[in-house]
Amino acid sequence: xxxxxxxxxxxxxxxxxxxxxxxxxxxxxxxxxxxxxxxxxxxxxxxxxxxxxxxxxxxxxxxxxxxxxxxxxxxxxxxxxxxxxxxxxxxxxxxxxxxxxxxxxxxxxxxxxxxxxxxxxxxxxxxxxxxxxxxxxxxxxxxxxxxxxxxxxxxxxxxxxxxxxxxxxxxxxxxxxxxxxxxxxxxxxxxxxxxxxxxxxxxxxxxxxxxxxxxxxxxxxxxxxxxxxxxxxxxxxxxxxxxxxxxxxxxxxxxxxxxxxxxxxxxxxxxxxxxxxxxxxxxxxxxxxxxxxxxxxxxxxxxxxxxxxxxxxxxxxxxxxxxxxxxxxxxxxxxxxxxxxxxxxxxxxxxxxxxxxxxxxxxxxxxxxxxxxxxxxxxxxxxxxxxxxxxxxxxxxxxxxxxxxxxxxxxxxxxxxxxxxxxxxxxxxxxxxxxxxxxxxxxxxxxxxxxxxxxxxxxxxxxxxxxxxxxxxxxxxxxxxxxxxxxxxxxxxxxxxxxxxxxxxxxxxxxxxxxxxxxxxxxxxxxxxxxxxxxxxxxxxxxxxxxxxxxxxxxxxxxxxxxxxxxxxxxxxxxxxxxxxxxxxxxxxxxxxxxxxxxxxxxxxxxxxxx
Amino acid sequence: xxxxxxxxxxxxxxxxxxxxxxxxxxxxxxxxxxxxxxxxxxxxxxxxxxxxxxxxxxxxxxxxxxxxxxxxxxxxxxxxxxxxxxxxxxxxxxxxxxxxxxxxxxxxxxxxxxxxxxxxxxxxxxxxxxxxxxxxxxxxxxxxxxxxxxxxxxxx
Numbered sequence: 001x002x003x004x005x006x007x008x009x010x011x012x013x014x015x016x017x018x019x020x021x022x023x024x025x026x027x028x029x030x031x032x033x034x035x036x037x038x039x040x041x042x043x044x045x046x047x048x049x050x051x052x053x054x055x056x057x058x059x060x061x062x063x064x065x066x067x068x069x070x071x072x073x074x075x076x077x078x079x080x081x082x083x084x085x086x087x088x089x090x091x092x093x094x095x096x097x098x099x100x101x102x103x104x105x106x107x108x109x110x111x112x113x114x115x116x117x118x119x120x121x122x123x124x125x126x127x128x129x130x131x132x133x134x135x136x137x138x139x140x141x142x143x144x145x146x147x148x149x150x151x152x153x154x155x156x157x158x159x160x161x162x163x164x165x166x167x168x169x170x171x172x173x174x175x176x177x178x179x180x181x182x183x184x185x186x187x188x189x190x191x192x193x194x195x196x197x198x199x200x201x202x203x204x205x206x207x208x209x210x211x212x213x214x215x216x217x218x219x220x221x222x223x224x225x226x227x228x229x230x231x232x233x234x235x236x237x238x239x240x241x242x243x244x245x246x247x248x249x250x251x252x253x254x255x256x257x258x259x260x261x262x263x264x265x266x267x268x269x270x271x272x273x274x275x276x277x278x279x280x281x282x283x284x285x286x287x288x289x290x291x292x293x294x295x296x297x298x299x300x301x302x303x304x305x306x307x308x309x310x311x312x313x314x315x316x317x318x319x320x321x322x323x324x325x326x327x328x329x330x331x332x333x334x335x336x337x338x339x340x341x342x343x344x345x346x347x348x349x350x351x352x353x354x355x356x357x358x359x360x361x362x363x364x365x366x367x368x369x370x371x372x373x374x375x376x377x378x379x380x381x382x383x384x385x386x387x388x389x390x391x392x393x394x395x396x397x398x399x400x401x402x403x404x405x406x407x408x409x410x411x412x413x414x415x416x417x418x419x420x421x422x423x424x425x426x427x428x429x430x431x432x433x434x435x436x437x438x439x440x441x442x443x444x445x446x447x448x449x450x451x452x453x454x455x456x457x458x459x460x461x462x463x464x465x466x467x468x469x470x471x472x473x474x475x476x477x478x479x480x481x482x483x484x485x486x487x488x489x490x491x492x493x494x495x496x497x498x499x500x501x502x503x504x505x506x507x508x509x510x511x512x513x514x515x516x517x518x519x520x521x522x523x524x525x526x527x528x529x530x531x532x533x534x535x536x537x538x539x540x541x542x543x544x545x546x547x548x549x550x551x552x553x554x555x556x557x558x559x560x561x562x563x564x565x566x567x568x569x570x571x572x573x574x575x576x577x578x579x580x581x582x583x584x585x586x587x588x589x590x591x592x593x594x595x596x597x598x599x600x601x602x603x604x605x606x607x608x609x610x611x
Numbered sequence: 612x613x614x615x616x617x618x619x620x621x622x623x624x625x626x627x628x629x630x631x632x633x634x635x636x637x638x639x640x641x642x643x644x645x646x647x648x649x650x651x652x653x654x655x656x657x658x659x660x661x662x663x664x665x666x667x668x669x670x671x672x673x674x675x676x677x678x679x680x681x682x683x684x685x686x687x688x689x690x691x692x693x694x695x696x697x698x699x700x701x702x703x704x705x706x707x708x709x710x711x712x713x714x715x716x717x718x719x720x721x722x723x724x725x726x727x728x729x730x731x732x733x734x735x736x737x738x739x740x741x742x743x744x745x746x747x748x749x750x751x752x753x754x755x756x757x758x759x760x761x762x763x764x765x766x767x
Contacts, residue, residue: 030724031741044632053632054656066748073756094738097754101746110715135687135694136712143718148725155634179634211673213613213633213653220633220654250676334708337696341683342655345670348700349677385738386756388765427740435735537634537648585766606766609756 004460005183006452011037011150012437013430014173014189016158016228018042019050020419021371021408022195023145024102024426025433029193030148032434038149041156041176041187043196043540044220046142050197051218051371051409052419056134057338058125058257060418062103063096067121070128072096076610078128079375079416081292084566085585086238087375088413089609090382090391094428095414095421102424103130109140126260128416131331135338141423155179157540158224159547160455161192161232161404166446171232171404173447175455179540184459186452190440191403191433194228195426197221198369198376198409201489202552203242204497204504205365207250208490214342216245216252216364220544223368225377225410227547230554233594235379235400237412237587237604239551240558242366243374244301244507244570248317249360253343255317257335262322266304266361268312278303285568286579297373301363301569305506308363315361319354329355365503366571368555370409371422374570376555377412379589379604380405383428388607395436397429400591403436403445405429413587462542466532482532485541488524492549495520500556501571510574514560521553554599558588561601613653613670614660616645620667627659627668636668661687661694689717 013029015022018040029038042049063070075096079087107113112133114123122130146152158176165172173189200217213219230236247255258264268274275295282290282299290299304315323329332354336343346352352359370377378399382391397405407429408422417425462482469481477484483491496502499517501509509517528546533539564580565573586603593600614636616627621644627636628645635649636659645668647653660668672681680701687694692713698706724741744752 027724028741031727032730032735034725034729044634045630048630048656048658049632053658054654065754072754093756098740098743100748101740101743104746104748105742109720110713110717112711112714133710133712135710140713140721143721147718147721147723207673207675209673209675210613210650211675211677212651214655214673218632218654218656219652250673330708333698333706334710337683337685337694337708338710341657341670341685342672344696344698345655345672345681345683346677348681348683348698349672349679351700351702351704353700353704383738386758388758388761424740431740537637540634581766607761608766609761611762 004456006456007183007185008188009039009185010188011039012190013038013433014187014192015040016174016192016194017050017196017224018046018142018145018152019195019197019408020052020141020422021410021426022193023141024423025193025195025407025430026145026149028427029430029434032431036434036437039187040145040149040152041158041174041185042152042154043157045154046145046152047139050138051221052138053218054341055338056132056137056419057335058129058131059103059420060129061099061416061421062122062128062130063100064122065100073610075416082296082373083241083375083415084289084296084298084579086241086566086587086606087415088382088391089607090387091380091411091414093386093609094383095417095424098428099420099424102420102427106140109144111137111140125257129256129260131261133338137419153185156185157543158228159459159543161228162188162447162451163232164445165448165451166444170402172445175452175459177459177539179536182536184456188445188447190437190445191405193405193407193426193429193433194225194410195407196224196228196410198225198367198371199223199548199551200367201493202368202496202548202555203365203502204493206362206503211250214250214252216247217367217369221369222544223548223551225370226551226554229378229399229401229404229406229410230550230592231594232401233591234404235589235591236554237377237379237589239368239376239554239590240562240588241374241376241567242368242555242570243372244366245364246301246304246361247364248343249362251340251343251346252364253336253340255361257331258317258319262328262332264317264319264322266315267318268307269314269316270312274307274312275300275303278306281306282568285565285577289579298567298569304363305569309506316358317361318358320356320358323355366501366507368551370411370414371417373415375413375415377410378406380411386609388609390605391607396432397425398432398436405433462531462533462539465530466534469532479532482530483527484532485538485545488528488531488545489548491524492545492552495524496552500559507571508574509559509571511560514556517556518553521549521556524549554590554592557590557599557601562588613650613655613673614647614668615671616647617667617669618644620665621645622665624664626662626664630658630662632656632658657685660685687712
């Protein structure tokens with residue numbers, strides 16, 4: 001390997017990841033500071049990066065306070081109910097009270113909203129969702145970030161955070177490499193906002209051939225949102241709270257508009273309604289939670305999984321009635337074309353026209369993420385006006401590492417944020433980060449060359465491994481000295497699937513399985529020291545895999561710690577099948593010691609600030 | 612193989628390489644044309660298909676569940692502000708859809724915040740985000756909850 005060029009960038013605020021959270025952060029940071037240097041580092045290209053790359057057909061979180069449709073309290077009650085009681089209500093309330101201002105700006109910027117012909121208001125898909133023609137959602141939002149940031153670096157894979165050497169537990173920026181040039185990038189920053197993606201591809205996907213890319217969440221969401229803070233010892237919360245999605249089979253096309261707007265419904269293979277059949281059984285597991293309205297998503301999944309296990313699958317979505325209406329048929333198709341084109345491809349290829357055939361549904365492999373309907377992520381401070389003392393340490397959305405902020409998937413406890421909520425969280429984090437940098441005053445961050453050189457060697461090691469190991473063998477993919485990134489990824493996915501509750505075991509796990517899973521993850525981590533990358537693209541894959549492996553270990557630790565089955569339908573602890581409010585009506589926290597790699601687990605209180 | 616590139620149409624311009632969120636569209640060194648180097652990391656997001664000036668990129672559904680003979684084609688026209696889709700089923704049936712992609716000339720309504728007046732200290736110290744509270748369009752300003760109104764009871 002030749003000499004590697006190092007590019008230094010000193011800035012006030014570094015935004016890692018230019019998805020919905022990161023673009024919101026860049027935008028808002030500029031509003032509160034004219035003079036600070038704001039830099040974004042993005043793995044791909046901000047015009048089409050993150051989970052919203054291909055667009056969205058709905059904005060899933062909008063209060064509509066101006067029309068008194070919903071208030072922030074209603075959002076808290078809704079998210080809390082859907083997550084079986086477990087959310088950070090202060091963060092949820094805070095996001096909700098600001099979200100309309102985000103959505104109104106998207107409207108002003110040119111994002112096409114559908115309107116109710118009678119009222120002229122945004123067309124509601126359900127109580128929370130408004131419908132959009134959002135093919136260009138991401139390019140529009142990216143423009144706002146581009147006009148605000150001093151510099152946007154595309155194609156930078158950020159691998160590690162830097163730590164300040166003048167004060168313990170303070171972040172000093174981040175490092176990574178340019179996937180095109182191979183340059184090593186050092187970003188020394190006073191404040192760092194993590195807007196990176198959650199975790200797809202930590203559990204084995206149902207499709208393992210070419211179709212492994214058609215995961216529900218984007219394959220480029222490589223758990224950097226978690227690995228970056230975990231590596232520097234930030235506390236994480238609710239990482240066991242993985243999500244399983246009920247979706248159209250194989251394409252994972254979303255069902256929200258179908259259920260809520262088109263009024264389609266599900267039935268088993270024999271044309272029977274099945275959810276009510278599992279009421280008594282579910283009540284035995286979770287008690288009164290099954291009586292809540294709307295029925296928590298995990299419990300509807302539970303009925304789906306049980307009905308399928310009982311031999312009455314496949315479950316179908318009954319579309320034939322709704323699709324007789326040409327308007328609804330158009331909405332049904334455009335819903336996919338706007339955000340999950342792959343589902344339209346599946347239906348076209350299999351001659352499934354939902355006007356004449358009721359399509360199959362499935363439950364997906366699990367994902368870990370903090371911006372959709374679950375709330376995994378970093379433990380963060382809340383806003384001072386509404387956060388209980390135990391949730392508040394000075395700066396809104398700051399993690400337990402000073403100067404390290406988060407938004408979107410990165411933040412724990414804020415379920416049901418979605419695209420608009422992630423952008424809003426980015427804005428909240430940015431305003432707080434500006435204040436943090438101002439308060440630092442003349443206090444300087446110290447990042448030594450020793451620290452940056454150490455990471456430089458670590459980051460490019462997989463290319464060295466490949467170069468050396470490749471000389472031993474004639475060719476092919478089998479080496480006794482290195483693992484290729486795809487090989488390591490498939491091992492990770494198999495471990496998580498079989499030991500931590502993936503699809504092949506119907507989402508079931510227990511303590512012995514989790515403990516064995518941890519042993520296998522430990523040897524995987526050792527082997528990942530020997531990962532081989534043939535080129536810069538493979539180097540990106542190598543670091544994505546390392547991030548996924550670190551996040552996976554955290555997921556297993558949390559799953560082991562919570563000795564109950566809080567969310568049947570997302571996963572089951574076979575040794576603790578009951579929901580246990582007596583002992584586990586609490587948030588779970590973890591911290592990985594960066595020196596020893598040991599995990600410490602603890603409970604954190606749940607404050608119900610809203611009735 | 613999710614996306615693929617037609618040899619006779621691709622001129623190697625690299626727009627697809629530049630936009631692909633998964634970093635799987637690369638320029639083949641021998642043919643100097645784009646190629647999907649990692650189909651199993653393709654999301655079928657169509658970002659490259661939409662970006663290709665030559666309409667050289669198409670999608671063939673994932674081999675493990677999509678039979679041959681279908682196509683889902685797209686034409687994204689920024690100047691017109693529309694996106695057009697043509698779905699062709701395996702059995703030859705077709706469906707067409709057209710949607711708007713913006714309601715404004717590109718970028719014109721997105722502000723340069725650096726050109727605005729500095730926000731006041733009072734604004735900075737408040738819970739308000741930019742353009743709030745006006746942009747919320749509610750009476751009474753930004754909602755809050757008084758801490759003494761919190762629901763009683765904490766669960767440990």
